[in-house]
Amino acid sequence: MTIAEFEDFLDATKHMTAVQRAEAYGIDISLIDENLRLTPTQKIRQNDIALNQAEALQAALNQTRAKSGIHRLPTR
Amino acid sequence: MLCGGLAAFLQGSSILTRDVDVVCDMGSANIRRLFEAVKDLHPYHRMTPGRIPFTLEQITPQLFQNLYLATDWGQLDCLGNVKGIGGYGECLKWSEPIEMAGFTMMTLTLEGILIAKRAMGRPRDLQAVFELEAARERKINQH
DSSP: OOHHHHHHHHHHTTTSOHHHHHHHTTOOHHHHHHHHHSOHHHHHHHHHHHHHHHHHHHHHHHHHHHHHTOOOOOOO | OBOSHHHHHHTTOOOOOSSEEEEOOOSHHHHHHHHHHHGGGOOEETTSTTOOBOOGGGOOTTOOSEEEEEETTEEEEEESOBTTTBSHHHHHTTEEEEEETTEEEEEEOHHHHHHHHHHHOOHHHHHHHHHHHHHHHHHHHHO
16 A cells, blocks of 8 residues: 555545444454453463464475475574 | 553554563663573574674663564563653553563553554554554443
């Protein structure tokens, strides 16, 4: 999105509520609602779990690609 | 005090984050305390070539404005300033305590993070702004 497009977006959404504007921007409000239901400790755990799952998937993809000779993705 | 993506996540953003950003007093006495807290996690300066270890000998008055560390537990960025707000003292005015796993720590408030994210103004920050504004609206409507 260019600066001009972003300014157009702000102008077009200026009468919307914050939730409506976030949705118009492409944000999944259900993720925010879910987040707001959690305690701080639960939020940190959820963040860790999601990152660990993403890393496990990345590692699995790299292993699969290595077996088939396709290039590896960088890992942390 | 938490101040970056993790603080935004705690306040309602859905954006996951890998590093921990804190704003702190960058005076040598406090950096020594920080060193004591992380020294067993093999901290090194992640922004410098050669993975230079973070050592006690490096701590001299006003040496660091920011510290970008990598540790066994992940990345820890210690900032002397938060854009849009200021140093640790100013950030305290935009902070709140948070209870987590038996500890109490300070984090920027939702309003504080909004100020900082708006000031940074990168596309990812603007997404966080929209999310946090929506989270604030949800919170208000719940009460």
